[in-house]
Amino acid sequence: MNPQEKLAITINGETHELDVPVNKTLIDLIKEDLGLIGTKDGCRQGICGACTVLVDGVPIRSCLELAVRCNGKNVTTIEGLRDAGNLHPLQQAFIDNGAVQCGYCTPGMLMMAVAFLKENPTPTEEEVRKALIGNICRCTGYTGSVRAVMTVAENQGSNQTKSIEITA
């Protein structure tokens, strides 16, 4: 058996103490050990973006990160976007703007969009496209997801509501 290490990791606000083999990737920890199936495995080379999660608020490729390297870190997955039952505004906007068809790229794209909007609340469309360049979608042709992010940016900009603080 591969050598194990003790790992203290917070996932979507819940802290776990686990013994983890050192060669376990973060995506395998999330999906196999913690049963959070929302993060998707598309290419295992860091190109398609379906495996994007937030580590301390920063979007990374969970297929190219070792679980043990996230010791003491705060990981947010798609399952962590819901805040007390209601959807994150971006989740609702993706539904309303035709940004989702097969849905396999959606979790990764949402995590990237959430982190991007937090850092850049009033982006131009060009900036939104640059932010999502690493999330490949084969069904929608991207116009829906770019429109969804722009809509949320405008709504947040206009009524200055407290954007739902995700558990990162």
Next chain:
Amino acid sequence: MEMHGEYQISADRRTVWDALNEPTVLKDCLEGCESFDKKSESDFEAIITTKVGPIKMTFSFSIEMSDIDPPNSYILSGEGKGGASGYAKGSVKVVLTESNDITVLSYTVDASLRGKIGQMGSRVVDSVASRMADDFFNNLTKIVNERAGTIIESPSPTQVTTEQHKPYLSRLLLGAVIAGLIIFGIVFLTTNP
């Protein structure tokens, strides 16, 4: 993938043969060659390890001689099994010509490589392949020239022609394959005539 090149060695053909006669000389020229032994008149086996960056691969080769026209030219074809990391296959035609007191060794290689190495991207291989072949011939020229005296001029760079695109596996290790194949050819020639 096709590769061909030419090397001018400042020694008469006899000196080139003598130098090439010593297996230790050949082993020094060929980086990563752990063993090579003669199985029969025209069959050889060799183990070659090559290292590119962090990647280390070991090939066990079985080689066969054909179209032997001593001492002018011959064709070598061989197959190397590298386990999971890949398969190598290639053939080399070598021609030795002598003009006044230098020997011109020209070679034409057709080789392909398959397996997991392709994951590193096909853009990697040509340069590695030609570099390793160049390294081999530089070493050879240096050693032979030490014996025969002066160096006439540096070898012409290896031209790499590419048909449309490279086979699946990167040609990363072709250099080892090519150099290895050429070596055996020469070894065979030297021991035969």
Next chain:
Amino acid sequence: MDIESSKPTAQDPQKLRHVGKPCKRDDLINKVTGKWIYGTDFTLPGMLYAKALRSPYPHARIVSIDISRAQQFPGVNTVITADDLPSYRFGSAIRDEPFLACDKVRYTGEPIAAVAAISEEVAREAIDLIDVEYEELPGVYDVLEAMQPGSTLVHEDMDQYEMEGEYNRCPGSNIVGHTKIRHGDIEQGFLESDEIYEDVFTTQHVQHCSMEPHVGIAKIDEDGSVTIWSSCQSPYNAVRDMANALGLPYNMVRIICTGVGGGFGGKNYLRVEPLIVALAMHTNGRPVKLAFTRDEEFIASVCKHPVHLTFKTGVKRDGTITARKITAIFDTGGYADTGPLVARNGAFSGTGPYRIPHVSVDSYCVYTNNPLGGAFRGFGVPQLTWAHESQMDMIATRLNIDSVDIRMRNLYDLGDKTCTGEVLRTSVGVKDTLHLAVDLSNQGMQHKISDSPRIVRGQGIATMHKLTNTPSTSSVIIKMHADGTVNVLCSTVELGQGIYAALRQITAEQLGIPMEHVRIRAPDTDYTPFDQSTSGSRSVFHSGNALIRAADDLTNKLCKMAVPLLDCPIDSLVYNDGAVWQKNSNKFITAKEIIAGHFGPRGATVQGDGTFTPFGAKPPDKETGQTPRMSAFWMYATQIADVEVDVETGRIKVLRIVAAHDAGTIINPEGAEGQIVGGVVQGLGATLCEEMHVTEGVITNPTFVEYKLPTTMDIPEIVTGFVDSFHDEGPFGAKGLSEPALAPTSAAVANAVFNAIGVRITSLPITPEKILHALKLNQIDT
């Protein structure tokens, strides 16, 4: 009420409550929260993980396989090769493919052995311990060479394979399918023409790249019955092909569909299932799961057929086409898969939506040792459209005729007869799509014009038509619960295209109940009735019509049950808005009350059953391709592309694509636009940057690092529009929608590039390198 009278009349749209209105899909809430379960997420207790050992050689004899080391590796449950299986062979058109390679391998990536182990890592390590001795054979990689008599045979014993009826093959050669169309007298046609132009076009290997790789789990019970959980498009294709391969009765093979992360045709037939079934036969009942890695998606699944197309067209000086002779050669790789059907489909749409009196088409499906060609969104039509729309512009230039005019002169009208002898009697909106595209295009563009002298602008147009696989059948069962809410049991699969929303709209409209009362979930062939396939843009038309019939059957039953409850004769009763009414009175009884009244308070379910097959559709004649009805419906589309070309680098920037489509009545407007935009972007990928580089049967770029898909930064402004068109046999007048979206894009872009810099690229993809090379040749000529 018999079936015929229930045919939908042209209800005026305002009265419709659901069809044609925006509607929220009920699968999206689970997808944006990561709850939707795809095949890759699916696990079962005691499940084993599988890996396949794949051939590195495109054509080789298997001299020996030593699996002993793999068998002893800790954690390995089973290792199998072809010797552990009876000689099962599968294939939808021709049963030519073994579960595991036995005598020789015919394409790089063909599975030779398979391992089932307690974890993916163990299976992965064990695969490396299997030693195979190959004897490489000379392969055939050029499809033209593969067609010549005497060339290397990929399948020496092709004549012994069982084959579907309608494809004709030529044993002793590599030709596994040959479709012919003979209409009028082709030589006479060329005599009547003023000019004859012969042009050659080619297309490349393109991979579906569904974001979810192929995945499946198989389990075999003591009684020998096979259960497969699979992320597949067409469960009944899998039942038929697997049962035929295993020699089992159909009811012993059960396909349970998981969520699907994109299909695009790649998951329409068996691909991962044979391996997991072969392993499951040796794991003593434990389920076996195999999920392809991304590089297996390139080397081990099917891709879009590269096609060599020769178009010889005779035209009058005024642009009227008098004759068209087509030779299309599909490179279907080591095994046929559904190649013969794709070559056939391509042929029957191949002449383009043009009235041509004299037509001769020969469409071949040819074995090589290249990667496998299979079903890809468009089924051969995008390749043929690339040729006929490129040549149409080439002819327009040669005759100095405007490219819109030359099309208008030849496009079909209502009542015209196609080259396969079908009279187009309804919904022929191809000219309308041309007008709409031109109107939308003239409304100006967001993009400002570049002022650099190196950037040149151009615009191009392309028009197309496509049939759907005909005849084909769909059956549906509507099950009404005691509370009046409804489950629809159908085997159409939600791939992401939004089909369940459209089918729920049709059901809610027919039953007059709210959308929330209608649910559809993934099929299970033990329960859901037959549906031929989720492909060919056929689902709305066929499953929609089946739904209308099922709703009639259900409402008839409710009316019969209401007779004693309302105490009046059957013919005085009518069903409307979830209840049975007595005509010209306000007496009514709701469905809920009918069920309670008829079956008692514990309730029951009432099922409506509906089946639909287009009437009058006969398979085409094998020699001439003639048939009174080639397609249940014809889809039309016109696209206009605006491009900028950098004349120094050859780089193309597509500024805008206008897409005007005739899909009949649009059931779900938002969903429809999404299908067109997604299709256009897929079309752009195949036009500009997607190519599987295959050298001597070996793919040199099997990863997303070197096989590039369009990203958010590669998409142009996309303007979509739908002509209003009504198909008298379609549900509410609807036809089909998704496939045409990517067919005309390539030719529209190529025509725009020609318009910009006078350079004609005839091979896909249109790379900057090809443009620079062509520009240099031009400079030498001029």
Next chain:
Amino acid sequence: MSLPNFEYRSPKSIEQAVALRQEYGDDALVMSGGLTAMILLRERLVKPRVVISLSEIPVLRRIDFSEQELRIGAAVTHSKVTSSAQVRNIAPILCEACGHVGSPAIRNMGTVGGSISHGDGASDTAPALLALDAEANVTGPAGERRIPLKDFFHGVFSTELDDNELLTDLCIPTPAVGTETRFMKYTNTSEEAFATVTVAISILRGKAGICTNVRIGLGSVAPIPMRAVEAENLLCGKVVTKELIKEAAIMAASEADPPSDAQASREYRRAMTAIWVRRVLEDIFLDKCDS
């Protein structure tokens, strides 16, 4: 699908890391951002006994600057460089280069030191660092040594680093006043693809338009990130004209030794080297000559 078995070490200081490297030699795989290491592991191209992670060595994630130079720790991510005000005002083309690496999430993981020590000819950041005349600060058992970046790359995936050394900093000398720098990454398939050619140029324009300190860095057009030395010599000490720019561009293209792959052929990469070196030079000398 997971990785082969290995032991994991996460040293807390450079000294500990170097000691580990010395102990395990080439039986150890160093993981900085982890992008390349994870692909090598997953494809079983390497089966190291130990993986050494640099993610817990804070000093490697620092950016400091002094009068003479800007020092960027080897474990600084591409995102951090792109958003660093210090780097932006001292070496703007490095910000631009890091901003073109892969995609946002890749830039949050990949490190400047990781991509340089990998020795990839198609690196986006190496041409910029070459143009900036950067030096690699390397620490080994015998202590630190400085290697000019132009001598750092030997061949495909092979660099000056030997098995028990670590790249710890990249040091960029503060450019002289009047230095003009430009960066351009050209891809010919999709916007997210590897470069077809990357050009980074730094030129000091002295009085009367005489140019000195000319450095042209090229990526993806040779087995290693390279300097177009011949082309630089053509420009050095001269007043730059349109003609001279064309000449230098053609010279740079002839110095290149481009690979052929699925993205672009050797000939096309050479042609694009000439086009883009010329365009970048014209952009620098826009006022001098009509573009």
